[in-house]
Amino acid sequence: MLQVSDLRKSYGEVTALDGLSLTARPGRMLGFLGPNGAGKTTAMRAVFGLVALEGGTVRWRDAEVTGDVRRGFGYMPEQRGLYPRMVVGRQLRYLAQLHGVPVLEAEAATTRWLDALGLGDRAGSKLADLSHGNQQRVQLAASLVHDPELLVLDEPFSGLDPIGVEDMSDVLRDRAADGATVVFSSHQLELVEELCDDVVIITSGRERLAGTLDEARAAASYRRVEVRLAGGAPVTPPPDAQLVDARDGVVRLRIPVATSLDELVTSLAPQGTIEHLTFTSPRLTEVFRDVVGSSIAELEGAEATRTGADAEVAS
Incomplete structure (x- = not known):
């Protein structure tokens, strides 16, 4: 189980994470939702130690997350994190070995995941020669090739055609069914509603709604x-x-x-x-709109109160 507690991070005057907490459980998919700039990517990077936090903890199976533990995680960033001029098959084998997978197992895993994602015939192609959607599939394969216990995906369905969405959805369902913990962000809320067991909605680096999908909808x-x-x-x-x-x-x-x-x-x-x-109960799209809208109104009200107080002090 992944436990993220009271994460805090600022970039200058911009607060990216403001006490964010969430829990993701094995065998389940968690939809990590929020508007642009809500802090989702920063939180995901924090799980992998890519962000120097100012406060809070990240724990896996109720223990500290160390470098060795992270080798068992899989991460798919929103931005391309692969080598564009490197051959796809060689690249996946290399990444699997970095995660501690023996050479022959890395070879077998590379073949298995490329076949599963419809790219078995592109193992010898350079990443840059593939379409945007196929590059996205390779990016997913890179996060899976070492059979991770935790899979964290940042906008994994971006740029995929309907067949690509279906293939990736099937892969994520299978991973969760096999006991992996799956966390992904997406603005495609209909897809989140179809796939996810649990949801967390954040704005301004704070959790606004968390629970099972049914609980989130029923809370409206x-x-x-x-x-x-x-x-x-x-x-x-x-x-x-x-x-x-x-x-x-x-x-x-x-x-x-x-x-x-x-x-x-x-x-x-x-x-x-x-x-x-x-x-x-309302659909997830409606719940999201209501939660985000009320959070924005709350922030605007707080800002107006502060502005009024400042003006009163100045006078």
């Missing part, structure tokens, strides 16, 4: 409703509902979480026969 202050009445009759939303949109006879609403399904049906029944009704 509203539920999503879709309703269609017989004959496409118009729907008058209940007084406490927010109209999202109405299209092709289907009305989409947001209902406060305190409103029960029975209460909703009771309010709609006098308007006509209900042909279609769904009552669900």
Whole structure:
């Protein structure tokens, strides 16, 4: 289990990590989410000792993370971390050996992962000669070639076509099923929702929401409703509902979480026969938007308070 506790890091006047904590568990995938500049990449680099932290700890299996322990981790940075003019197969074998894999095992692992990622025929190609998507696949292979216990991926699906996304998704599912701990960041929230067991949403270097995917969705202050009445009759939303949109006879609403399904049906029944009704928690995209939006509003409010206090002192 990976435990990140109270991480703190600043770059000059910019605070990248402001007490960030998270936990990632074996056999599960954790979606590490946040807007640009939230601190995700800094936190990932901290796991690998690539950032000099000003505070906080990173622990693996309830012990300090040493250099030897990190050799058992796999990291896929958002920016290319490979040698563009080096032959792909040779490069992967070299990286596997750096992680302590014996020569013959490194050779077998290189072949296995290139085949699994649809690149078996490109082992003799230079990385620079591959397409962007295939370079991304090689980057993933480089993080896997030593069979890591912990896999940390920064925007792994960036630039992939649908087939590439499917192939990479299958690989990550298999790794988690085999007991590895998988952490990845992505702005493709529909994909995170499809793959991940757990999510952490951060803004300004702080954790804002953490838990299982179901817990994150259920924590929202509203539920999503879709309703269609017989004959496409118009729907008058209940007084406490927010109209999202109405299209092709289907009305989409947001209902406060305190409103029960029975209460909703009771309010709609006098308007006509209900042909279609769904009552669900919001999607991860909506949860993300709400969490990030409220965090920004909180920061703006705090800044306004500080500005007002400064002006009062100055006067």
